[in-house]
Amino acid sequence: MNSDLKTNIEEKERAVLVGIYGDTTDKNLAEEHLAELELLTDTAGGVTVEKILQPRNSPDVSTYIGKGKLQEVRQKIKAASADLVIFDDDLSPTQVRNIERTTKVKVLDRSGLILDIFASRAKTAAAKTQVELAQLQYLLPRLTRFWTHLSRQKGGVGTKGGIGTKGPGETQIETDRRLIGRRIAILKEKLQKLDQQRKVQRQGRSDSLRVALVGYTNAGKSSLMNAITETSVLAEDRLFATLDSTVRRFPVGHEDVLLSDTVGFIRKLPHNLVESFKSTLDEIREADLLLHVVDVSSPMKKEYIHTVYETLKELGADDKPEILVFNKVDLVDSPEELAAIRKEYPGSVLVSATRGIGLEEITSEIKKKVERNYIYRKIVVPIYHYHIVSYLHEVAEVKKQTYDDASVHLAVRIHEKYSGKLNELLQNSNVSAVTAMDTNGE
Known part of the structure; x- marks a missing residue:
């Protein structure tokens, strides 16, 4: 259901949040996780009226928190006049049922809540298609009469169905599994075509160095893109403000660099969502360099960094060279804390995208990374092999070019990705090349 169909803001849904802690997660960390879940609930258009943490090493297979604790949750839901209960973990269909x-109220797990937020944020046709596919794959095993009955009872902010029902909408949820399966097949086909289109677009700009912004949601990636490229990409202080990838070109030294802004990561990002957003996230997979943006003011920054690394691993992009960029330094009052960050993360950059602090250092670090990918060579090309000279002018920076009676003498700076083709041309033409050359081309 499209949230644009409803313009009047109705009463927010009242939510009870539930989490557990134990051997793998201590209580303090679990409280931070519930605080993040509260922010997600607010982003989805709800208001948190109660937070419940249970000491438990592993979830109960039937009810997640056990029958006794569930009765306690039921009483608190009733006392707080709550409309739904949200769990800070994924629930099985049996647990939901x-x-x-x-509880006699709507039940959402963490993935369902995140998918709902993505549905409300999706603006372009591509983003809407990707979110709808992820939601349908998530909903398919969870279809219950009770869910569809409750989904019509109360509206959330800006949408009829309330939290957890944005996106495909009631008509899709109430359709039988066979029809939903058919819809999933159609969406997958659409996304395959979209993937091919984006591949063509990326191939068209393959000669430029590609840098991708990655980071936990609300780390300030879009603000940083605006500051670096001096453009005006939508940047808001809220979760998942960016769903579609945006690419901007900006100069670094003698090179044009393509900087892409992609969807933010979050703890326990639903796998279906990662799969659905494959074509968008390919900007990360095919990047030459990652700018890993971290909110330095957050007490959870280390966990955020770990979450990003885990997500990159899932994407197959954990081997990419990166620059750690600690953003929002203007929100940190302690110089000692910033000094400790520099010491713990050598080579990192401390910036404030909104204040313009440290931007030159980012450009300098990108330039260093760029230079590592280049080879400087002296080449002597016989006049009758001028196609090699033409190729060098096409793909390399020719720093010096002189002639004698029989040859062209070149000093070039060439990206390593073209060195294989160049070596093949030189070998086939019996042309000599000397790699020893300083960066001035002398």
């Missing part, structure tokens, strides 16, 4: 039967 059992919890709904006991």
